[in-house]
Amino acid sequence: MVGYAFMGAAHSQGWRTAGRVFDLPVQPVMAAICGRDPDAVRGAADRLGWGAAETDWRVLIARDDVQLVDICTPGDSHAEIAIAALEAGKHVLCEKPLANTVAEAEAMVAAAERARARGQLAMVGFNYRRTPAIALARRMVAQGRLGTLRHVRVSYLQDWIVDPEFPLVWRLRKEQAGSGALGDLGSHIVDLAQYLSGEHLVGVSALTETFVRERPLPAGAVAGLSASAGGDSGGGVPRGRVTVDDAALFTGRLASGALASFEATRFAAGRKNALSIELNGDRGSLAFDLERLNELHFHDHTEPASSAGFRRILATEPDHPYLEAWWPPGHGLGYEHTFVHQAADAMRSIASGALPEPSFADGLQVQRVLAAVEESAEKNSVYTPVTPLPA
Structure with missing residues (x-):
């Protein structure tokens, strides 16, 4: 694994646990972890359960005891590491988003297709797909329980x-x-909208905003920033420009004609990790809230109105996705279990040779949507205050 911060710890939890819970055809062995700081990466290896520590990812992927490379670094290094690992004959799991640009993602997909011919697999880490309630929702949509899809609305706050x-x-x-x-x-x-609906987005219209445009530089970061990136607020605290969006709001159309709406923000005061999704069809609706991740709400619109309504499905039954190996019904799972399921699915794909989901091609599709959102937001960036109408 390359990287050992938040995502590195979460992925490590998955690798440590998957083979102890599921009866896997092959077992993950945590051979080596990589980071630039020798002391920090050695400490991470000891804490997270890795057999060795490296400070150069090139050395890591050259190791004979490494057959899969798990990439948990910032997006600017995803393409270089993934392509090199695939060309070195390794399987690859790469955290989302797949890359920073469509061009990088396309290069990664091309490398994955070449590697596929040699029996190597490449997978992108959209872990929320592995929430049992989400996987159950996908099953129900595929079974036609919602009928013809009309709306998808998603927010992540x-x-x-x-x-x-x-x-x-x-x-x-x-x-x-x-x-x-x-x-x-x-x-x-x-990814969740496309995964649950079984459709791709074919068009978007977007707005983005950066609410705070300058922030204090982290300790030790001043020397590493160019003059154009950093500055001084006048109070003696070095500051730098924020060069990404703080919030994105966009609408979209799915291939079937269903409408979709999306909101992603880091500025929703009081919301810590609030992801919710709802799908509406002509036969029913499904709703999921990550803060109640063991629950799925379903409305069957074919029932008589006098008794119909949303009902809670507790997604802890042994015939629900991923639940066959866990606890008795009613004993809920948590966020970390999505990474256990991700690791288990990766091992099963490697053993069977089946194309893993989500694949690098799935990651590229998401990347193209993100690029279209940015393009639309740039076109819609001119804001002209409207004069209030008379009372």
């Missing part, structure tokens, strides 16, 4: 940068992150 004095971390710099809330949160909800 966080508040971790509401404070204007929050530092200019890498997620707020375009050269590293690619985009802001759009790529970080929007990629998840675009």
Whole structure:
């Protein structure tokens, strides 16, 4: 694995646990982890359960005991590492979003297709697909329980940068992150909308905004920024420009003609990790809220109106997706279990040779939607206040 921060810890949890819970055809062995700081990566290896530590990802992918490379770095390095790993004969799991640009994602897909001919697999890490309730919703849509789809509405709300004095971390710099809330949160909800509906988005119209345009530089970061990126607010605290969006709001149309709406923001005060999705069809509706991730709400519109309504499905039954190996019904799972399921699915794909889902091609499709959102937002960027109508 390359990277050992938040996502690295989450992925490590998945690799440590998958083979202990599921009866897998092949077992993951955590051979080596990579990071630039020798002391920090050695500490991460010990803490997270990795057998060795490396400080150069090129050395990591050259190791004979590494057959799969898990990429948990900022987006600006995804393409280089993934393509090199595939060309070195490794399977690859890469965190979302797949890349920072469509061109990078296309190059990654091309490398994955070449590697596929050699028996290697490439998978992108949209972990929320592995929430049992979400996977159950996908099953119900595929079974026709909603009928003809009319609407999909999705939002992903966080508040971790509401404070204007929050530092200019890498997620707020375009050269590293690619985009802001759009790529970080929007990629998840675009993937979920397409995954659950079974359709691709074919058009979007968007608005984006950066509410706080300058932030204090993190300690030790001043020397590493160019003069154009950094500055001084006048109070002696070095500051730099935020070069990504803080929020994205867009509508879309799915291939069938169904309408979709999306909101992704890091400025929803009081919302910590609030992802919700609802699908409406002519035969019923499904609704999911990540803050109640063991529950799915379903309305069967074919029932008599006198008794119809949304009902809660507790997604903890052994015949629900992923639940056959866990606890008795009613004993809920959590966020970390999505990464266990992701690791288990990767192992099953490698053993069977089946194309993993989501594939790099799926990641490219999401990347194209994100690029279309950015393009639309640029065209819609001129804001002219409207004179209020007379009372």
